[in-house]
Amino acid sequence: MTIEARLQLDYPAFSLAVDLQLPGRGVSALFGPSGSGKTSCLRCLAGLEKAGNAYIEVNGEVWQDSSRKLFVAPHKRPIGYVFQEASLFEHLSVRGNLEFGWRRIPRNQRKVRLDQACELLGIGHLLDRQPLNLSGGERQRVGIARALLTSPQLLLLDEPLAALDSQRKSEILPYLERLHDELEIPLVYISHSQDEVARLADYLVLIEQGRVKASGLIGETLARLDLPLALGDDAGVIVEGRVCSFDPTYQLLGLKLPDSQLQVRVAHAQMAIGSRLRFKIQARDVSLSLSADSQSSILNRLPVRVTGQRLADNSAHVLVSLDADGTPMLARITRYSCDQLGVHPGQALWAQIKSVAVLA
Amino acid sequence: MPLSDPDLSAIWLTFKLASLTTLILLLVGTPIAWWLARTRSRLRGPIGAVVALPLVLPPTVIGFYLLLTLGPHGFIGQATQALGLGTVVFSFSGLVIGSVIYSMPFVVQPLQNAFAAIGNRPLEVAATLRASPWDSFFSVVLPQARPGFITASILGFAHTVGEFGVVLMIGGNIPDKTRVVSVQIYDHVEAMEYMQAHWLAGAMLVFSFLVLLALYSNRQGKPGWS
Numbered sequence: 144m145t146i147e148a149r150l151q152l153d154y155p156a157f158s159l160a161v162d163l164q165l166p167g168r169g170v171s172a173l174f175g176p177s178g179s180g181k182t183s184c185l186r187c188l189a190g191l192e193k194a195g196n197a198y199i200e201v202n203g204e205v206w207q208d209s210s211r212k213l214f215v216a217p218h219k220r221p222i223g224y225v226f227q228e229a230s231l232f233e234h235l236s237v238r239g240n241l242e243f244g245w246r247r248i249p250r251n252q253r254k255v256r257l258d259q260a261c262e263l264l265g266i267g268h269l270l271d272r273q274p275l276n277l278s279g280g281e282r283q284r285v286g287i288a289r290a291l292l293t294s295p296q297l298l299l300l301d302e303p304l305a306a307l308d309s310q311r312k313s314e315i316l317p318y319l320e321r322l323h324d325e326l327e328i329p330l331v332y333i334s335h336s337q338d339e340v341a342r343l344a345d346y347l348v349l350i351e352q353g354r355v356k357a358s359g360l361i362g363e364t365l366a367r368l369d370l371p372l373a374l375g376d377d378a379g380v381i382v383e384g385r386v387c388s389f390d391p392t393y394q395l396l397g398l399k400l401p402d403s404q405l406q407v408r409v410a411h412a413q414m415a416i417g418s419r420l421r422f423k424i425q426a427r428d429v430s431l432s433l434s435a436d437s438q439s440s441i442l443n444r445l446p447v448r449v450t451g452q453r454l455a456d457n458s459a460h461v462l463v464s465l466d467a468d469g470t471p472m473l474a475r476i477t478r479y480s481c482d483q484l485g486v487h488p489g490q491a492l493w494a495q496i497k498s499v500a501v502l503a
Numbered sequence: 504m505p506l507s508d509p510d511l512s513a514i515w516l517t518f519k520l521a522s523l524t525t526l527i528l529l530l531v532g533t534p535i536a537w538w539l540a541r542t543r544s545r546l547r548g549p550i551g552a553v554v555a556l557p558l559v560l561p562p563t564v565i566g567f568y569l570l571l572t573l574g575p576h577g578f579i580g581q582a583t584q585a586l587g588l589g590t591v592v593f594s595f596s597g598l599v600i601g602s603v604i605y606s607m608p609f610v611v612q613p614l615q616n617a618f619a620a621i622g623n624r625p626l627e628v629a630a631t632l633r634a635s636p637w638d639s640f641f642s643v644v645l646p647q648a649r650p651g652f653i654t655a656s657i658l659g660f661a662h663t664v665g666e667f668g669v670v671l672m673i674g675g676n677i678p679d680k681t682r683v684v685s686v687q688i689y690d691h692v693e694a695m696e697y698m699q700a701h702w703l704a705g706a707m708l709v710f711s712f713l714v715l716l717a718l719y720s721n722r723q724g725k726p727g728w729s
Binding site: 189190191216217218219222223224226230232233234243244247248289290293 | 624625627628629630631632633634635636638642643646647649
């Protein structure tokens, strides 16, 4: 299954022209500043907006093809949509909201049960409440469950956390991670928060001023030096490793990099061997050295190869892109050190990783 | 008995007229209000203005034009005659038609405001939850616009009860057919029957006050149609 959307939309002050090819599984994030056209893309996928010139195909089904004047009405598309504000129906109780879509799909297509959705989002105790009496976080969780209960083939989320304060955000993120892990429904997720994208996305589409600037797997896209993402102080890469060992004495978890024998160790509670764990390595936490100098407190040292370099957002720093046996990484070092080491593409170096942040 | 039989029959006729008018207005006014609240058409202004005309026109003007079009020489009158229905002027049906037009803005405007206040979002949500546009209208818009419907019904009913000019122009003063309370009071005064006029007028005053009281207390001091 894949999601294919070619959209062209023209407003007086804004035009959108994108060609999206999203994988049919996992979380695809549309990432970009406000007003870049992310929401328009999502609304076109849902059919809430009708792009003048568009071709949308999901899972082999064509939802819009303007060359054939074909347009499937939004209520006939098997989608779930989570709006930025939960937009619950205020004339219905929580249960009424949850059952609204559930009732309207044929019995034999109901794959998600009410109790499952309630359990997944932790809202079982709210069923008889009225939406007005819920907190922002609770409301949004009900909104997500309501969308899930239509057993969608595609779940679209328009910045579901943007209207919430940071405490509420961290209350919902774990639920979203569960969706990611436990459901086989592909998610398209809009966000302008790097943090959310880092935690949730598998596939990243960078949108700016109505155009796709880059798209690809998150590990690769975040490490690309030609994109502004890599240049900031907060730059880093996301890696999804597999647990391969646990040291109970020092409480260290060993994580293998994808398709590689290289591993990193992180301080973390024990986890089953083979389970996946996502972590972030900040570019500023990676230093480079010519030898595998082990005389330091640094836990993780990986042999890497330089693939490129670029001046950072200030002229004192340089970003070096690295390849650790197939896993792209970034190091943010001073231009002075870069010159001292004589960094050049193809060079073999040792990356010393000061800290690894486990995300989920 | 302070109220005579003709008085009671006028009250009953008024009640019948106002109920029927309100019912028709809810059926006719809802689509008009929906269209006015949501359309981006350039006709929105002109149609909205036409619907609001009875707010400012003297009732006699409306009555006069209705008399012309519905009467034996008017184009609607000729059509109804050709269909073998006769003319509707000076009949109860004529009164209903006149009242529907006369009270239209009092029903359409609260509904239009209620629909506008709901906005687009609940409809979009309903669509993503598989509800067709008709389904959304009945399962989302109607329940959410309920206060608007209550206000519209009360105002439509009350305003029809209070009409006089239009009735006199196209209905005349026929007992049991077109003689409503307002006309009956006029008759009493003409005939110097001040006592009877007092009772009926007082009843109207109390009725109107109670209606407005219900309206204003229900809406927390905010009439929904302004």
